[in-house]
Amino acid sequence: MNEKDDLLTQIKYLEEQAKPLDSTEEERSLLLNAVNNYTEDFLKSLPSQKTYEVAGYEKQKGDAFFEIDDESSGIDCLLSFITKRVDKPGLNPPSGGHFAYIPAGGLYASALADFIAAVSNRYAGVFFASPGAVRTENALIRWAGRLVGYTGDFGGNLTSGGSLANMIAVAAARDTRNIKARDVEISVIYTCSQAHHSLIKALKVTGLGECIVRMIDTDEHYRMDMRHLKKQIDEDKRAGLKPFLLFGNAGSTDTGAIDPLEEMATISSTYGLWFHVDAAYGGFFLLLEEGRKKMKGIHLADSVILDPHKGLFIPYGSGIVLVKNVRHLLAANSYDAHYMQDAQGADYEYSPTDLSPEMSKHFRGLRMWIPLKLYGTKPFVSSLEEKLLLTRYFYEEVRKLGFHTGPYPDLSVVVFWYVPAQGDANAYNKGIMESIKQDGRVFISTTTIDGQFVLRFVALSFRTHIEQVDILLQILRDHRKQNS
Numbered sequence: 001m002n003e004k005d006d007l008l009t010q011i012k013y014l015e016e017q018a019k020p021l022d023s024t025e026e027e028r029s030l031l032l033n034a035v036n037n038y039t040e041d042f043l044k045s046l047p048s049q050k051t052y053e054v055a056g057y058e059k060q061k062g063d064a065f066f067e068i069d070d071e072s073s074g075i076d077c078l079l080s081f082i083t084k085r086v087d088k089p090g091l092n093p094p095s096g097g098h099f100a101y102i103p104a105g106g107l108y109a110s111a112l113a114d115f116i117a118a119v120s121n122r123y124a125g126v127f128f129a130s131p132g133a134v135r136t137e138n139a140l141i142r143w144a145g146r147l148v149g150y151t152g153d154f155g156g157n158l159t160s161g162g163s164l165a166n167m168i169a170v171a172a173a174r175d176t177r178n179i180k181a182r183d184v185e186i187s188v189i190y191t192c193s194q195a196h197h198s199l200i201k202a203l204k205v206t207g208l209g210e211c212i213v214r215m216i217d218t219d220e221h222y223r224m225d226m227r228h229l230k231k232q233i234d235e236d237k238r239a240g241l242k243p244f245l246l247f248g249n250a251g252s253t254d255t256g257a258i259d260p261l262e263e264m265a266t267i268s269s270t271y272g273l274w275f276h277v278d279a280a281y282g283g284f285f286l287l288l289e290e291g292r293k294k295m296k297g298i299h300l301a302d303s304v305i306l307d308p309h310k311g312l313f314i315p316y317g318s319g320i321v322l323v324k325n326v327r328h329l330l331a332a333n334s335y336d337a338h339y340m341q342d343a344q345g346a347d348y349e350y351s352p353t354d355l356s357p358e359m360s361k362h363f364r365g366l367r368m369w370i371p372l373k374l375y376g377t378k379p380f381v382s383s384l385e386e387k388l389l390l391t392r393y394f395y396e397e398v399r400k401l402g403f404h405t406g407p408y409p410d411l412s413v414v415v416f417w418y419v420p421a422q423g424d425a426n427a428y429n430k431g432i433m434e435s436i437k438q439d440g441r442v443f444i445s446t447t448t449i450d451g452q453f454v455l456r457f458v459a460l461s462f463r464t465h466i467e468q469v470d471i472l473l474q475i476l477r478d479h480r481k482q483n484s
């Protein structure tokens with residue numbers, strides 16, 4: 001055999017060996033059928049599944065199967081392993097009984113959209129590569145921008161979540177305000193105890209970790225105190241420091257508090273601060289008249305983030321960053337690489353890669369676009385409104401049970417706690433949390449506010465209805481009876 005034949009024989013052999021990767025129609029049909037059976041079993045059993053399954057931390061027999069090796073396995077074997085060892089232990093986010101942290105969604109239509117996006121694998125990073133995919137994503141950015149109240153040359157990016165969205169906004173703020181390494185130690189950032197920790201993380205990863213961070217006081221509604229803010233900025237200016245960035249909350253994670261956004265915008269423009277609003281949790285309540293009233297002034301922010309995987313019920317992996325002036329986002333992210341010299345079409349639409357640190361990326365727009373086009377926005381509006389009413393219902397009912405509560409809920413978060421006639425209140429409330437965990441049908445979380453251990457209820461899942469709230473109230477009622 002000559003050298004060329006030898007090479008061709010090897011190539012053919014490898015082609016044969018790699019065949020499983022390129023499935024046939026029959027194989028695809030078997031796989032899809034198995035997956036459909038699995039997802040149907042999952043969804044049909046969801047109402048009776050626990051919202052929180054205690055334990056599962058210890059290694060179990062058979063856990064070696066998590067590890068990757070050279071063996072191949074059948075799809076049924078994989079799905080049954082996932083059912084037992086992935087779906088079971090821990091929190092069950094798509095459950096309607098999920099009242100903890102920020103509840104998640106998981107629209108089925110989004111899952112199918114992900115499937116489509118993964119099969120067609122459109123290159124959504126650059127306009128010329130997939131004008132259709134980029135148009136889909138930019139249409140979502142325009143919709144979200146209008147929702148916030150932006151007009152004119154705003155821009156944005158679909159991110160993997162709120163943390164990355166905050167990071168992109170902070171990087172744009174840094175570059176627009178021209179904060180160089182030498183300025184970091186004298187640059188000042190204003191926030192409050194209600195801010196999400198991802199903002200502090202965003203400062204760290206954007207090289208701003210050594211800026212001065214001022215924790216401004218909050219009022220009895222956990223909203224930032226404007227007098228303290230102004231006083232602090234004045235003091236900082238007098239001390240020769242460089243006030244530069246103000247973080248506001250439009251629905252804080254802990255308590256759902258909405259800061260006085262309009263006043264914060266005025267202060268920001270007076271002092272030349274970049275005003276960033278974190279609406280990761282609260283943002284989609286802007287779909288409601290009530291939300292728009294409560295978040296009045298949000299359109300004045302230089303940047304805003306929202307999390308579709310929270311208030312729009314999309315599965316995890318969807319955040320949005322919006323920047324009032326798209327040029328600021330472009331300046332912080334675009335780069336001319338010579339291997340991209342064939343890229344065209346910049347005059348028609350912005351490319352996501354020029355507005356974020358990502359380049360090759362998941363075509364994540366489709367998971368939002370398909371449900372919004374399929375259902376229209378009305379069912380989303382109704383579900384969010386239902387959540388506000390369920391929250392009010394819970395607030396009233398839990399008080400009737402003798403619990404103390406935080407302020408009347410701005411959105412769909414209630415913090416509550418019981419003060420027993422004798423004994424330690426923190427221990428008593430930890431006991432309640434333990435009862436809820438042991439029961440497992442519903443799940444809440446806890447937080448610490450002003451040094452006090454409190455219980456925390458959030459309604460945000462499209463599967464959460466009055467039944468689940470009543471189950472929680474019943475558990476609380478039973479606990480009170482057994483421990484009075």
Ligand SMILES: *Cc1c(COP(=O)(O)O)cnc(C)c1O
Nearest residue numbers: 161162163196198253278280281
């Ligand atoms: C959830 C949340 C974040 C972080 O978003 P991820 O999507 O979890 O990365 C930031 N801010 C607020 C207010 C949030 O609720």
